[in-house]
Amino acid sequence: MTSRAVKSGRRASEAGWVLLLGVLLSGCVTTTVYQPLSSLQRPSIVDPQLANFEGMRLLVRCVPGDYLNASDTDLLCRKVGSLFRNQGARVETDVSRSGRPSRSFQDGTPPDLVVDLTSRLLHKESSGVLWALTVISLTIVPAVTEYSVAQDVTIRDASGFVLASDSLKARFIEYFGAGVWGVNWVLDAVVRPPEEEITGEAASRDFSRDFYAQLSQLAFNARVRADVLRSFEPRPQGGGDPRQTGTVP
Amino acid sequence: METLLVLLLVQLSVSSGRPYDPAPGIWHGKSEARNLDCSRMSQQRAHELHPGEIPAPPARLANQESDALVCTRRIMSQGERPERDEVILSSLRESVGELAEVASALGQGGLTWHVDAFYPQPEVAAKISVAARTELAEQGRRVSDKVPVLAAGDIVVLGRMAPKDAYPLACKRYFAQRALGENDAFLGIMLIDERETQLHAGLCLKGEWRWLR
Numbered sequence: 001m002t003s004r005a006v007k008s009g010r011r012a013s014e015a016g017w018v019l020l021l022g023v024l025l026s027g028c029v030t031t032t033v034y035q036p037l038s039s040l041q042r043p044s045i046v047d048p049q050l051a052n053f054e055g056m057r058l059l060v061r062c063v064p065g066d067y068l069n070a071s072d073t074d075l076l077c078r079k080v081g082s083l084f085r086n087q088g089a090r091v092e093t094d095v096s097r098s099g100r101p102s103r104s105f106q107d108g109t110p111p112d113l114v115v116d117l118t119s120r121l122l123h124k125e126s127s128g129v130l131w132a133l134t135v136i137s138l139t140i141v142p143a144v145t146e147y148s149v150a151q152d153v154t155i156r157d158a159s160g161f162v163l164a165s166d167s168l169k170a171r172f173i174e175y176f177g178a179g180v181w182g183v184n185w186v187l188d189a190v191v192r193p194p195e196e197e198i199t200g201e202a203a204s205r206d207f208s209r210d211f212y213a214q215l216s217q218l219a220f221n222a223r224v225r226a227d228v229l230r231s232f233e234p235r236p237q238g239g240g241d242p243r244q245t246g247t248v249p
Numbered sequence: 250m251e252t253l254l255v256l257l258l259v260q261l262s263v264s265s266g267r268p269y270d271p272a273p274g275i276w277h278g279k280s281e282a283r284n285l286d287c288s289r290m291s292q293q294r295a296h297e298l299h300p301g302e303i304p305a306p307p308a309r310l311a312n313q314e315s316d317a318l319v320c321t322r323r324i325m326s327q328g329e330r331p332e333r334d335e336v337i338l339s340s341l342r343e344s345v346g347e348l349a350e351v352a353s354a355l356g357q358g359g360l361t362w363h364v365d366a367f368y369p370q371p372e373v374a375a376k377i378s379v380a381a382r383t384e385l386a387e388q389g390r391r392v393s394d395k396v397p398v399l400a401a402g403d404i405v406v407l408g409r410m411a412p413k414d415a416y417p418l419a420c421k422r423y424f425a426q427r428a429l430g431e432n433d434a435f436l437g438i439m440l441i442d443e444r445e446t447q448l449h450a451g452l453c454l455k456g457e458w459r460w461l462r
Binding site: 035036038041043045123184187192195198206221224225232 | 327
């Protein structure tokens with residue numbers, strides 16, 4: 001074997017290590033697991049595909065906190081706005097950076113419902129020793145970062161009366177390591193049905209599904225409660241009648 | 250294949266070294282995790298609630314806040330009963346307690362309380378009624394098991410009306426037909442819309458209906 005061949009073999013080996021490190025340090029080896037805590041695992045009845053808020057005016061106000069910064073809060077607010085717009089509502093969003101959010105639409109009319117969203121980081125835990133072990137073992141031993149978050153939702157009418165409120169809590173566990181990712185990838189491919197899969201975008205997909213379903217349900221409950229408290233008098237502008245159960249005396 | 254086996258063995262040894270984790274993973278799936286009701290609290294509080302299972306925080310860590318994740322298995326697994334019934338029944342004590350408290354505050358004096366629930370499933374309606382009667386009785390109210398009944402013709406007419414008109418009219422008819430007297434209070438608990446997961450209530454006093462929530 002010539003010295004040139006040895007040198008090129010060494011270079012290939014080095015390139016392989018660099019490539020392996022690159023893969024390990026990228027998001028490929030991060031497995032995020034989502035666990036719904038209080039409220040998020042509750043069933044919801046309302047179908048977000050239907051026009052549940054036809055003709056209603058909703059103001060969605062999002063307040064940045066210790067978990068979501070201003071740009072993430074803005075993104076959340078826009079997504080929640082789309083959620084209600086898809087259900088027939090006229091929506092305005094407001095990211096409150098000053099802590100003094102607005103109370104009416106830009107055209108001066110009062111909203112039918114005001115949805116306030118605030119995020120909180122409840123708990124975060126990560127072991128430095130485990131991270132050291134992860135690096136030494138080339139991520140075969142996974143590093144674990146666990147955090148729990150709460151999304152506080154309060155829904156009021158235009159006068160500020162609280163119609164519904166809840167704290168939607170979730171727990172996320174991030175495993176960083178090729179080993180845990182590989183095992184779960186194999187289990188996803190071979191054993192688990194699609195709804196039980198863990199790798200890929202499963203965590204964010206499951207959380208979004210639970211969060212938007214609970215938010216829709218909470219807002220719908222608030223809408224009916226507002227109707228009852230108004231003794232079913234019509235709203236100042238628009239709005240359809242609730243679909244009634246027929247269980248009357 | 251050998252590499253995969255080594256990876257699996259390492260993962261098993263790492264996960265077995267950690268305390269039991271209710272999150273979905275190698276040992277249990279997402280549906281199993283959804284049948285648990287978990288909340289995060291301080292280790293001290295968790296120890297007070299579950300002294301046999303969660304140790305007291307070590308004295309040397311007295312100044313540091315340590316957390317525990319406390320999970321209880323839900324009485325009914327997901328899918329065992331209809332979704333709306335599950336939501337209503339799993340929070341029945343709190344929701345009916347609030348309704349009974351508001352009603353009780355409005356109906357002062359030596360009234361006899363009658364309760365009925367209007368819910369699509371009769372067996373759930375019965376549970377709601379019993380819960381409300383129990384709550385009122387615990388508040389020291391005189392509670393009757395008797396449910397006021399209307400004539401068949403009234404029921405036919407009321408059945409065709411929307412709830413906003415039907416309940417106030419039913420209240421008037423109860424009073425007119427003497428199914429309810431001057432010293433009777435009727436608490437009606439109902440679902441207004443088939444898409445909601447909350448209960449509403451109204452109070453009938455001397456022929457006047459009042460929506461409570």
